[in-house]
């Protein structure tokens with residue numbers, strides 16, 4: 001194999017490793033955000049449950065005030081009854097008093113309903129608290145693991161990138177520049193083998209002349225279609241070419 005190809009393959013292997021680590025690193029932040037989102041949503045469920053408890057409680061207090069107002073009203077009507085001498089006025093006041101009493105019964109029924117709702121909302125708060133705490137703990141653990149993973153990947157990346165310049169320096173300049181240009185446009189599949197007479201990058205059939213010059217291993221040969229650097233090894237097949 002051409003020495004330049006050998007060196008380029010080593011460089012390409014390094015670039016693939018760098019790329020793989022970069023890919024993995026790029027997923028960490030979104031994963032962390034998803035985890036935080038999970039914790040936040042259980043927390044907001046808890047807040048909603050707490051709000052329901054407060055709302056029920058304030059509704060109940062308002063009803064208590066309504067009852068007090070009705071009772072005051074009844075006292076007022078009763079006093080008026082004591083003062084009046086007119087029968088029809090007395091009866092009208094009695095009707096008002098009955099009306100107020102009936103209202104009080106209705107309000108108190110509603111109060112009982114609200115107390116039941118408050119109890120169930122309170123149970124909901126306890127459940128949501130447990131869930132929010134569990135989610136928080138789990139998310140903290142998972143984020144801790146992600147942080148560790150991120151740190152070790154960053155370290156690995158720094159090591160891989162650190163040694164890359166050294167590897168690149170072993171490749172002669174023209175070939176290196178060609179490789180670097182292709183790396184930018186094609187990703188980390190730049191130096192490709194030939195199998196069954198087709199380019200290992202774009203899979204286009206290669207003309208016989210290209211295969212022959214590649215096999216002679218005297219200079220770098222590029223794919224006429226995609227420009228990737230081609231190489232030939234004995235175990236690759238050229239049978240598709242006639």
Ligand SMILES: [Zn+2]
Nearest residue numbers: 199202223226
């Ligand atoms: Zn190609």
